[in-house]
Amino acid sequence: MTFGEHIRKLREQKQLLLREVASQMHIDTALLSKIERGTRIARKEQVEALAIALKENKNELLNVWMADKIVNMLKDESNSTEILKKVEEEIKNLTNKKQQL
């Protein structure tokens, strides 16, 4: 499930209109439509505003949004698994280094 699909589902569950949510976010309805359909990428501040408008957990929504951005980077890669392995390794390294401080 992409970020757009995710927030559309939430919005529909809550029976809110695009224009209602968009207005709370202080953006154009058309822009929110594009974000839900994945033709535009939301900015971080917009995700935060969205969390408020939808009464969802901000961090959780930001995680979905970030994951979606990474998936988009990897979706055309044949080696995505190998790349992800490298990422995990490196993140582990960074975490260790941080702890040493």
Add this chain to the structure above:
Amino acid sequence: MTFGEHIRKLREQKQLLLREVASQMHIDTALLSKIERGTRIARKEQVEALAIALKENKNELLNVWMADKIVNMLKDESNSTEILKKVEEEIKNLTNKKQQL
């Protein structure tokens, strides 16, 4: 090991100068220096040119580069593990969908 550290190590192992490699890549020495130090991000075509100049495997170098970009997106996140889990899940989904075609 970041992408920059990686290519610097390779270059030094091969005893090549920044200016030699940069010239082969048709870019300024200063730019390659920044890429190695991580203050500039290489473009895909530059990574490919680098692979040629360093006589390294292109795909492997591209993977290191891509992993580095993802690590940079995640390095300030407290939830990077959770995010990566979502990414893997989604990639798995995409792979399945592709196979269905």
Add this chain to the structure above:
DNA sequence: TTAAATTAGACAAATATTGACAAGTCAAAA
């Protein structure tokens, strides 16, 4: 010290992103 190698800073040019508007589609109500 000198000379070569590397790095930093500043800049214009090129690219990309942004948000809005207007016009479009579509389905359901009148």
Add this chain to the structure above:
DNA sequence: TTTTGACTTGTCAATATTTGTCTAATTTAA
């Protein structure tokens, strides 16, 4: 069937970011 309301699409100017290079440091090695 017309109208209405919800959503979508295409386009555009404004803004922001990225790019590569130049020049001027700074570091390094002889």
